[in-house]
Each structure stands twice: as structure tokens, then as C-alpha cells.
Amino acid sequence: MSSFEIIEMHNEMLPEVKALFDLIYPNDPVTVKRLCYKTNTQNHLVTMLAKDSGEFIGQANAFVKEINGSINNIGFHVHPLFRSRGVATALVEAVVKKATDLGHTKFHIITKASNMAAIRVSRKLNFTVETDFEILQNIVFNKIIF
Numbered sequence: 001m002s003s004f005e006i007i008e009m010h011n012e013m014l015p016e017v018k019a020l021f022d023l024i025y026p027n028d029p030v031t032v033k034r035l036c037y038k039t040n041t042q043n044h045l046v047t048m049l050a051k052d053s054g055e056f057i058g059q060a061n062a063f064v065k066e067i068n069g070s071i072n073n074i075g076f077h078v079h080p081l082f083r084s085r086g087v088a089t090a091l092v093e094a095v096v097k098k099a100t101d102l103g104h105t106k107f108h109i110i111t112k113a114s115n116m117a118a119i120r121v122s123r124k125l126n127f128t129v130e131t132d133f134e135i136l137q138n139i140v141f142n143k144i145i146f
């Protein structure tokens with residue numbers, strides 16, 4: 001059942017990546033456009049894709065943002081029909097591994113306080129709530145690799 005693989009995104013995959021985001025965010029072309037970036041976009045660090053039977057089913061990414069030094073902001077998105085199978089967890093784990101291999105140590109996940117699936121993914125990967133940095137109804141999860 002969980003036969004997906006995780007691969008790094010390259011720019012030639014962008015048409016298939018767009019097709020994935022059109023499915024995840026069918027009524028939100030602005031978000032789809034924002035997520036269909038090239039790997040040489042400013043501050044982009046790494047993007048990983050999950051693939052099942054030749055089809056892209058999820059994406060996770062890290063962008064560098066500057067708060068008290070270099071912190072990487074992680075986003076993740078999974079095709080609705082493939083959720084609750086560990087896809088996002090595997091994707092975020094792969095992003096953190098790749099970024100850590102590149103020498104990065106600090107990671108944030110910012111999610112709505114109502115997004116129970118994203119909160120669960122963050123907790124499964126041992127991110128902890130950064131209590132001194134909350135934005136409106138978002139929670140900021142924090143992970144530092146020593």
C-alpha cells in the first residue's frame with residue numbers, strides 16, 4: 001500500500017508538479033502559481049516529491065528565511081487521495097535530511113492551529129512548538145539538528 005518513493009525535484013518535472021498542485025488546490029490558482037517555482041528561485045533550498053505508480057502525489061520544500069540567523073521554512077502538500085499514509089512525514093523527513101546534509105540545522109514549520117494533520121506530521125518528526133513566536137492563528141514548530 002505505501003509503495004511511494006521520494007525523489008528530488010528538478011525543473012523538467014514542473015508540468016507534472018503543476019498538475020499535482022491543480023489537484024490539491026483546485027480553486028486557488030495563485031497558490032498553484034506560487035508553488036510552481038524553479039529550483040533556482042531566490043532562497044530555495046530543496047524540494048522533494050513523492051511518487052506512486054509513476055504519478056506525483058506530494059511535495060515538501062525548504063526555503064531559507066532570516067530570523068536570528070539562517071532558518072529554513074518547510075512546506076508540504078499531499079494529494080487528497082493519498083493522505084494519512086505517511087507521505088508528508090516521509091517528504092518532510094527527506095527535506096530535513098537533504099538540508100542537513102547541506103549544512104543547515106534550523107527548521108520551522110508554520111501551520112494553522114486548526115490544521116491537525118500538519119500538527120501531527122510536525123510532532124511525529126519531533127518538531128516542538130516555538131512558544132515565543134506565534135503569528136495570529138498559526139503555530140510555529142521548531143527543530144534544531146545538533
Ligand SMILES: CC(C)(COP(=O)(O)OP(=O)(O)OC[C@H]1O[C@@H](n2cnc3c(N)ncnc32)[C@H](O)[C@@H]1OP(=O)(O)O)[C@@H](O)C(=O)NCCC(=O)NCCS
Pocket residue numbers: 074075076077078079082083084085086087088089090109110111112115116117118120121
Ligand atoms: C498536511 C498534509 C500535508 C498531511 O499529509 P499526509 O500525507 O496525510 O500526512 P501523514 O500521513 O504523514 O501524517 C498525517 C497524520 O495526521 C493524522 N491526521 C490526519 N487528519 C487528522 C485530524 N483531522 N486530526 C488529527 N490527526 C489527523 C493522520 O492520522 C496521520 O497521523 P498518524 O500517522 O499518527 O496516523 C495534508 O493533509 C495536506 O496536503 N493538507 C493540505 C496542505 C497543508 O495543509 N499543508 C501543510 C501546510 S504547513
